[in-house]
Amino acid sequence: MTETMAPLRKTALNAVHRAAKSKMVDFGGWDMPVDCCGLIAEHMAVRTAVGVFDVSHMGDIQLRGPGSLAAVQHLCMNDASKLAVGQAHYSAMLYPNGTFVDDVVVHKLSDNDYLIVINAGTREKDVEWVRRTIGHMPGVHVNDFSDYYTQLAIQGPRAAETLQKLTSTDLSTIKNYWFTWGQVCGLYNVMIARTGYTGEDGFEIYIPSDEPTSARVWGEVLEAGAEFGILACGLGARNTLRLEAGMALYGHEISDTINVFEAGLGRYAKLDKQEFVGRKALLEVQAAGGPGRKLVGLEMIERGIGRDGYAVFSVEGKRLGDITSGSPSPFLKKNIAMAYVPVDYAALDAEVAVEIRGQMVKAKVVPLPFYKRAKKSA
Secondary structure (H helix, E strand, C coil), X not given: CCCCCCCCECCCCHHHHHHXXXXXXXXXXXXXXXXXXXXXXXXXXXXXXXXXXXXXXXXXXXXXXXXXXXXXXXHXXXXXXXXXXXXXXXXXXXXXXXXXXXXXEXXXXXXXXXXXXXXXXXXXXXXXXXXXXXXXXXXXXXXXXXXXXXXXXXXXXXXXXXXXXXXXXXXXXXXXXXXXXXXXXXXXXXXXXXXXXXXXXXEEEEEECCHHHHHHHHHHHHHHCHXXXXXXXXXXXXXXXXXXXXXXXXXXXXXXXXXXXXXCCHHHCCCCCCCCCCHHHHHHHHHCCCCCEEEEEEEECCCCCCCCCCEEEECCCCEEEEEEEEEEECCCCEEEEEEXXXXXXXXXXXXXXXXXXXXXXXXXXXXXXXXXXXXXXX
16 A cells, blocks of 8 residues: 655645746645746846745744743744844744754734744744744744745845836835835735845745735736846755855754754854743853854865765865755856864865765865855945
8 A cells, every 4th residue: 555645735826837837846845946947047147137936835923912022032042122123133943952943034023923934844843843832921822824925035136126116115215134014016015025045135025825916926026027137936046046145954054953053153042132942052062162063165176066965074084074055156156065064174275075976076165155245335
């Protein structure tokens, strides 16, 4: 008797992706486009102009009530008391041992209302963790609104010009990691956030998740960006873009076996605020002198591509760790990767070797991120 596989979940834009003959893959149980127009073309469109992504598979947990701030503070490592209404920040939910449940973006909707955006492949686990961790706290209601929204990410140096055609909201007034509510494509009360996962300027909009509305807005975004060469983009370009920008991906750079300091994300863990899940363990790591391994950037010196899972060695042949993410960089025209290595081998320009199909190929440690967009001149 064969076991029946669970059907892949679909976003409201699934039919649009298939009609456009996008290459579809299973991504954390979701039927998602890995590329729409070709990975390199999509990547370069975002770096040089504008691209649009369907990120409706992301999850959305809302905490509402007079106890919501206390709940966020206990649940997440960053300090949400510093957020103003309309501001967001990067954070993470941790296990008691200081490793990752998930990395998240926390949005302050009001003094008694917070929206936590979580990853797609961890949605069910995250919702269960939130309910178990803070569901007993007074004055807070936990709601999973993940399926209420279609989330579109419009990213790139021409993203603001593209989206501005579709809204009367002055996008220039929205700072990075801030958001507002406005009319977009004739829809009222759309959340417009200046956030993203590409290393570029851009916006994420949250619209109703019914198929006709989602397809209409998707089409209008593509039409608005046509003069700038906008491309529909898939998971492949999203991955290479975030890799160039040195951004962590759950299951790769962060997981339930990796702690915050190892991942180089200690700046987001506010250890001086009230107690939060994982704080005690992080203080113990800190008191012991820090982590024994570190996430580093690698650039291949010799010909070869370091892929996810490939082993990393010292030049003397000692096994150091594994590549967490690796790929050719479409924009930088180099072969790059991120990997965990012992701190003794993490110095910049240190040489290591990556095992590629049985051969040792030299690489060197380089700063993260690999790519950082230029700041606009005043």
